[in-house]
Amino acid sequence: MPPSTRRTFLGLAGVAPLVAFGFATAARAADAVCFNPDTLPASQKSMRKALGFVPVSTDPAKACGQCAFFTATAAGCGKCQLLTGGPVGATGVCRSWAKKG
Numbered sequence: 001m002p003p004s005t006r007r008t009f010l011g012l013a014g015v016a017p018l019v020a021f022g023f024a025t026a027a028r029a030a031d032a033v034c035f036n037p038d039t040l041p042a043s044q045k046s047m048r049k050a051l052g053f054v055p056v057s058t059d060p061a062k063a064c065g066q067c068a069f070f071t072a073t074a075a076g077c078g079k080c081q082l083l084t085g086g087p088v089g090a091t092g093v094c095r096s097w098a099k100k101g
Contacts, residue, residue, distance in 0.1 A: 034077035035087040044086045048094070051082060057093035065090030068098040 037055075040048075057063040064070045069081040070088065080088045082096055 034074070034089045040086070044083060047083055047086070051094040051096055053083075053088075053092060053094040055089060055092045057091060059093070062093050062097050063090060064088045064092045064097075066100055067093075068100045069096070070100075 064078065064080065065072070065076075067080075070078050070090070071081070072078040072090070073087075076090045078088055078090060079085045080094075082094070
């Protein structure tokens with residue numbers, strides 16, 4: 001591997017954890033507007049994991065706020081039928097997302 005490629009790789013490898021931490025912090029901030037993720041019951045945490053729920057969708061057209069299972073409760077916040085009425089932010093998404101009709 002040429003030195004410049006190795007140097008680029010090492011530089012990117014050093015920055016990757018910071019980017020991941022930044023994304024995780026942004027995701028927690030999005031949820032914290034509606035609820036405290038740390039206080040969710042184990043059943044909610046387990047269900048979110050099983051559904052592949054993420055607090056911030058990478059596709060703005062596919063987010064909880066546009067999902068058939070979402071019911072708004074306040075600005076940017078709501079409840080999800082799939083999560084047995086559990087709280088979610090409108091920016092989240094899971095694998096069971098379905099477009100509102």
